[in-house]
Amino acid sequence: xxxxxxxxxxxxxxxxxxxxxxxxxxxxxxxxxxxxxxxxxxxxxxxxxxxxxxxxxxxxxxxxxxxxxxxxxxxxxxxxxxxxxxxxxxxxxxxxxxxxxxxxxxxxxxxxxxxxxxxxxxxxxxxxxxxxxxxxxxxxxxxxxxxxxxxxxxxxxxxxxxxxxxxxxxxxxxxxxxxxxxxxxxxxxxxxxxxxxxxxxxxxxxxxxxxxxxxxxxxxxxxxxxxxxxxxxxxxxxxxxxxxxxxxxxxxxxxxxxxxxxxxxxxxxxxxxxxxxxxxxxxxxxxxxxxxxxxxxxxxxxxxxxxxxxxxxxxxxxxxxxxxxxxxxxxxxxxxxxxxxxxxxxxxxxxxxxxxxxxxxxxxxxxxxxxxxxxxxxxxxxxxxxxxxxxxxxxxxxxxxxxxxxxxxxxxxxxxxxxxxxxxxxxxxxxxxxxxxxxxxxxxxxxxxxxxxxxxxxxxxxxxxxxxxxxxxxxxxxxxxxxxxxxxxxxxxxxxxxxxxxxxxxxxxxxxxxxxxxxxxxxxxxxxxxxxxxxxxxxxxxxxxxxxxx
Amino acid sequence: xxxxxxxxxxxxxxxxxxxxxxxxxxxxxxxxxxxxxxxxxxxxxxxxxxxxxxxxxxxxxxxxxxxxxxxxxxxxxxxxxxxxxxxxxxxxxxxxxxxxxxxxxxxxxxxxxxxxxxxxxxxxxxxxxxxxxxxxxxxxxxxxxxxxxxxxxxxxxxxxxxxxxxxxxxxxxxxxxxxxxxxxxxxxxxxxxxxxxxxxxxxxxxxxxxxxxxxxxxxxxxxxxxxxxxxxxxxxxxxxxxxxxxxxxxxxxxxxxxxxxxxxxxxxxxxxxxxxxxxxxxxxxxxxxxxxxxxxxxxxxxxxxxxxxxxxxxxxxxxxxxxxxxxxxxxxxxxxxxxxxxxxxxxxxxxxxxxxxxxxxxxxxxxxxxxxxxxxxxx
Numbered sequence: 001x002x003x004x005x006x007x008x009x010x011x012x013x014x015x016x017x018x019x020x021x022x023x024x025x026x027x028x029x030x031x032x033x034x035x036x037x038x039x040x041x042x043x044x045x046x047x048x049x050x051x052x053x054x055x056x057x058x059x060x061x062x063x064x065x066x067x068x069x070x071x072x073x074x075x076x077x078x079x080x081x082x083x084x085x086x087x088x089x090x091x092x093x094x095x096x097x098x099x100x101x102x103x104x105x106x107x108x109x110x111x112x113x114x115x116x117x118x119x120x121x122x123x124x125x126x127x128x129x130x131x132x133x134x135x136x137x138x139x140x141x142x143x144x145x146x147x148x149x150x151x152x153x154x155x156x157x158x159x160x161x162x163x164x165x166x167x168x169x170x171x172x173x174x175x176x177x178x179x180x181x182x183x184x185x186x187x188x189x190x191x192x193x194x195x196x197x198x199x200x201x202x203x204x205x206x207x208x209x210x211x212x213x214x215x216x217x218x219x220x221x222x223x224x225x226x227x228x229x230x231x232x233x234x235x236x237x238x239x240x241x242x243x244x245x246x247x248x249x250x251x252x253x254x255x256x257x258x259x260x261x262x263x264x265x266x267x268x269x270x271x272x273x274x275x276x277x278x279x280x281x282x283x284x285x286x287x288x289x290x291x292x293x294x295x296x297x298x299x300x301x302x303x304x305x306x307x308x309x310x311x312x313x314x315x316x317x318x319x320x321x322x323x324x325x326x327x328x329x330x331x332x333x334x335x336x337x338x339x340x341x342x343x344x345x346x347x348x349x350x351x352x353x354x355x356x357x358x359x360x361x362x363x364x365x366x367x368x369x370x371x372x373x374x375x376x377x378x379x380x381x382x383x384x385x386x387x388x389x390x391x392x393x394x395x396x397x398x399x400x401x402x403x404x405x406x407x408x409x410x411x412x413x414x415x416x417x418x419x420x421x422x423x424x425x426x427x428x429x430x431x432x433x434x435x436x437x438x439x440x441x442x443x444x445x446x447x448x449x450x451x452x453x454x455x456x457x458x459x460x461x462x463x464x465x466x467x468x469x470x471x472x473x474x475x476x477x478x479x480x481x482x483x484x485x486x487x488x489x490x491x492x493x494x495x496x497x498x499x500x501x502x503x504x505x506x507x508x509x510x511x512x513x514x515x516x517x518x519x520x521x522x523x524x525x526x527x528x529x530x531x532x533x534x535x536x537x538x539x540x541x542x543x544x545x546x547x548x549x550x
Numbered sequence: 551x552x553x554x555x556x557x558x559x560x561x562x563x564x565x566x567x568x569x570x571x572x573x574x575x576x577x578x579x580x581x582x583x584x585x586x587x588x589x590x591x592x593x594x595x596x597x598x599x600x601x602x603x604x605x606x607x608x609x610x611x612x613x614x615x616x617x618x619x620x621x622x623x624x625x626x627x628x629x630x631x632x633x634x635x636x637x638x639x640x641x642x643x644x645x646x647x648x649x650x651x652x653x654x655x656x657x658x659x660x661x662x663x664x665x666x667x668x669x670x671x672x673x674x675x676x677x678x679x680x681x682x683x684x685x686x687x688x689x690x691x692x693x694x695x696x697x698x699x700x701x702x703x704x705x706x707x708x709x710x711x712x713x714x715x716x717x718x719x720x721x722x723x724x725x726x727x728x729x730x731x732x733x734x735x736x737x738x739x740x741x742x743x744x745x746x747x748x749x750x751x752x753x754x755x756x757x758x759x760x761x762x763x764x765x766x767x768x769x770x771x772x773x774x775x776x777x778x779x780x781x782x783x784x785x786x787x788x789x790x791x792x793x794x795x796x797x798x799x800x801x802x803x804x805x806x807x808x809x810x811x812x813x814x815x816x817x818x819x820x821x822x823x824x825x826x827x828x829x830x831x832x833x834x835x836x837x838x839x840x841x842x843x844x845x846x847x848x849x850x851x852x853x854x855x856x857x858x859x860x861x862x863x864x865x866x867x868x869x870x871x872x873x874x875x876x877x878x879x880x881x882x883x884x885x886x887x888x889x890x891x892x893x894x895x896x897x898x899x900x901x902x903x904x905x906x907x908x909x910x911x912x913x914x915x916x917x918x919x920x921x922x923x924x925x926x927x928x929x
Contacts (some may be wrong), residue, residue: 348640349911352867356907363900487730525738529731533721
């Protein structure tokens with residue numbers, strides 16, 4: 001039946017195209033056509049008719065319904081006088097109007113406002129519309145849309161809204177939406193007069209962790225200036241006090257988790273910038289002052305990759321990871337072959353030479369890209385946040401950096417422990433002469449190790465490009481931190497760097513609320529200086545014969 | 551990987567010979583160095599005060615400041631060379647001692663401004679009025695006396711070095727670990743001094759000084775005198791360092807550098823030798839900083855930045871470590887090159903500086919002095 005009807009519509013459209021040749025064939029589905037034709041009726045309808053039209057619009061279930069009705073509600077729905085076509089304006093009362101196509105919800109240019117007529121509303125219509133929108137959102141197949149709608153409705157609970165929510169609760173299947181609705185209903189029940197219902201409501205609300213709910217409950221236990229309570233019912237008051245205490249307890253628990261997570265994400269950045277160094281410095285014993293500049297190269301690679309593919313920002317960041325690894329890795333190999341290999345066994349002199357390299361790289365970047373910072377666009381999938389509950393929200397970029405760091409770390413571990421190259425690297429770092437005697441090409445291993453460490457630094461640069469400005473000084477600002485992480489964790493021990501970096505990040509974030517960012521950092525630095533006095537070889541010192549030579 | 555320093559006896563033996571070659575008498579390099587210093591001390595007042603402004607040989611005030619700056623850096627390089635070249639302790643935090651000395655002098659100079667500041671407060675420096683301080687913080691008391699500045703520019707870096715070194719050497723923190731934590735130290739101090747709550751001028755630091763001991767800091771004559779004082783202090787610290795390295799204690803210090811464990815087993819208190827040498831080096835750096843501030847006219851927290859410490863190490867490497875006067879020469883040469891290149895070729899000076907460091911470490915492990923003395927021997 002459905003097939004037949006849509007087939008018919010298709011035929012109809014085909015005919016129209018043949019006859020008139022003017023129907024826009026730009027991929028309009030039958031649903032779109034119906035939607036547009038109902039929307040078209042809006043233009044000349046009376047206020048009461050508009051309410052019915054809105055109702056019919058919402059019954060189409062078209063994805064644009066919410067946007068169109070909200071626009072109507074906020075006086076942002078216009079039609080063009082010249083061709084009667086309906087548009088949404090991005091903002092009300094701004095001339096020229098920046099237009100949005102109601103069907104695709106994509107920007108459709110801007111035009112002076114005098115060529116358009118506003119589709120008006122009045123108070124009565126607006127309240128009906130609000131209900132329609134809420135109703136529509138409540139029946140959306142997307143649970144997060146429903147949850148948003150519930151939370152929006154909880155802010156202004158009147159009779160019809162409560163009725164609507166009750167109705168929805170009966171059929172709702174998603175647990176978090178269900179919880180949201182019962183919280184909203186409980187909030188409404190608080191205002192009632194039945195003591196039992198109110199106590200039940202408080203019991204329900206005490207399971208919430210939302211700030212709004214807490215504030216609402218706190219109102220019940222407020223004492224006014226003359227010493228009388230705003231709430232006269234003793235039982236309700238004590239129940240509310242207990243509920244507030246419970247909510248506060250959970251909120252502080254979640255904020256603790258949040259601090260921990262922030263610390264982890266800061267620590268992940270530290271680990272990420274230190275892993276490459278843990279290889280070049282830790283495994284090879286080379287103090288690479290140009291390590292920061294390798295990260296800078298990685299960050300600039302990200303910028304260039306984005307320049308090359310401006311249409312695909314979302315993928316470009318993924319494409320930049322191998323690109324940055326190759327660019328920085330090659331730079332590392334060249335550096336090792338031309339400079340560092342002459343300086344093995346003289347760690348303090350490599351420091352000077354690599355510092356010279358870092359100056360050259362900084363200036364090279366200044367010459368090519370200018371001294372100004374370059375902006376790297378954050379792709380959409382990295383912005384936004386993951387809302388776990390009312391008290392705990394985790395931003396995606398922090399989450400991704402933690403995951404990314406762990407990924408890179410396990411990859412390095414895998415390379416070092418499970419591949420031929422890793423075996424060679426470990427052999428050379430433990431006993432160069434013996435490794436050579438066993439037929440390992442130590443020179444080649446040196447170059448590869450240095451390339452690997454530098455490449456990882458480049459990959460870290462990709463991550464940094466999302467967190468900070470990409471400029472010639474990017475490397476300098478991270479170099480000290482990365483050295484500290486490696487030294488704190490124990491030179492030559494990757495796990496040390498991981499645990500060292502993470503704990504530095506967490507301690508920093510735990511201190512921050514009490515001391516402020518700068519003092520927290522100073523305390524961490526002093527803490528590490530003192531720690532080194534107690535354990536001069538870091539958290540996980542190397543043991544055995546190799547340790548004596550370090 | 552195997553330890554660096556013990557793997558290159560050739561280099562160390564030779565530098566040891568350089569030091570020993572002097573013995574009680576002065577070697578040729580030292581005599582040359584002192585003679586040049588004396589010549590500068592004589593020439594600068596003449597060229598600035600006697601030669602008329604119109605003459606091509608007149609030394610501008612800018613020139614005096616520049617020479618003064620180079621010589622202060624030379625003193626810092628001397629301090630670094632004393633512990634790096636002779637004791638093998640690579641400090642990447644000497645800028646901290648330099649800046650502490652500078653801040654001690656800066657605090658005195660700030661108190662000297664008195665009512666001539668923008669806000670005209672007789673006691674509080676401008677930045678304190680600006681930040682709503684009601685009274686002078688406790689550590690500012692006494693800085694209206696020059697003697698307090700003299701005391702603190704020795705005491706502040708000296709005590710910091712004593713405490714830091716006592717902890718570090720007692721725990722046997724050596725090599726790169728020590729380098730990294732000295733770097734952390736100066737970094738932490740930089741962050742601390744950037745804070746307005748420190749009561750030390752925040753990120754603006756101290757500037758706009760008026761006079762020192764009643765002499766106008768804007769007059770050429772004061773600058774000439776300051777420069778001569780710097781030269782005298784530089785010569786004095788050079789002689790002091792030289793006296794230390796050729797003394798019996800100096801021999802032990804060399805032994806610590808070349809074979810620390812062996813020296814310890816022979817019964818020498820290695821930690822004490824390292825500690826006192828470190829403290830002495832920090833004091834020289836502090837005095838250098840104190841001389842630097844009135845001549846340059848500004849001190850701010852960026853002086854603490856770890857990069858400055860690394861640069862000081864590089865001056866020493868370029869000049870030739872383990873020679874003392876070589877370090878001073880390195881500081882002057884590198885800084886002159888920096889001044890010249892930033893002015894003449896702002897685009898390429900970092901390339902040139904970077905290449906210089908790479909080439910010196912690769913081809914001139916003993917620095918400019920090594921090159922010169924090798925030439926001398928060939929002849």
